[in-house]
Amino acid sequence: xxxxxxxxxxxxxxxxLALAMIFATIRILRGPRAQDRVLGLDTLYVNTMLLFLTLxxxxxxxxFFEAAIVxxxxxxxxxxxxxxxxxxxxxxx
Amino acid sequence: MSHLETLPxxxxxxxxxxxxxxxxLALIGSFGLLRLPTFYxxxxxxxxxxxxxxxxxVLASVIVFSVGQGRPVLHDxxxxxxxxATTPVTLMLLGRAALYRDR
Numbered sequence: 001x002x003x004x005x006x007x008x009x010x011x012x013x014x015x016x017l018a019l020a021m022i023f024a025t026i027r028i029l030r031g032p033r034a035q036d037r038v039l040g041l042d043t044l045y046v047n048t049m050l051l052f053l054t055l056x057x058x059x060x061x062x063x064f065f066e067a068a069i070v071x072x073x074x075x076x077x078x079x080x081x082x083x084x085x086x087x088x089x090x091x092x093x
Numbered sequence: 094m095s096h097l098e099t100l101p102x103x104x105x106x107x108x109x110x111x112x113x114x115x116x117x118l119a120l121i122g123s124f125g126l127l128r129l130p131t132f133y134x135x136x137x138x139x140x141x142x143x144x145x146x147x148x149x150x151v152l153a154s155v156i157v158f159s160v161g162q163g164r165p166v167l168h169d170x171x172x173x174x175x176x177x178a179t180t181p182v183t184l185m186l187l188g189r190a191a192l193y194r195d196r
Contacts, residue, residue, distance in 0.1 A: 005105050020119050033194075038187060
């Protein structure tokens with residue numbers, strides 16, 4: 001009974017997060033300006049992190065947690081670097 | 094998925110509810126990112142996924158692993174704290190960069 005409830009919820013969550021990643025990818029491809037693409041990349045990182053956490057619940061392992069925390073940190077650094085580049089034209093000055 | 098079979102019902106129902114809540118909020122935020130007309134409206138939408146979207150999935154993970162292993166497994170809260178601390182920084186930097194480019 002509990003496995004049925006959780007399996008249904010996990011399947012729904014995987015579908016919803018995959019659809020959210022598709023929406024963010026469409027925003028990256030469509031633009032129209034550079035800051036829209038950076039915002040779409042940040043959203044894609046967050047959705048991927050949530051997808052990995054959901055896969056970790058589904059498989060019952062902690063390896064997906066480590067991948068998710070690496071994705072979260074890389075997403076932060078990437079978005080800060082791209083925002084700095086849009087602001088100043090250089091990342092490190 | 095044998096580890097889900099042994100989970101009691103009182104833990105499975107809140108975990109499933111938190112999981113559905115988090116994934117739905119992430120989906121709504123990304124849909125807003127796709128549909129809203131201007132950049133300054135669009136920058137608000139993904140925060141739905143990075144605030145309660147992340148909190149919902151993280152709480153579901155904490156419930157499932159803590160009840161399944163019979164001890165508190167709290168390392169998922171680290172991701173919640175990290176995302177809560179970094180999202181305002183990135184979005185304020187991005188918003189100021191966009192404002193600078195528009196002027």
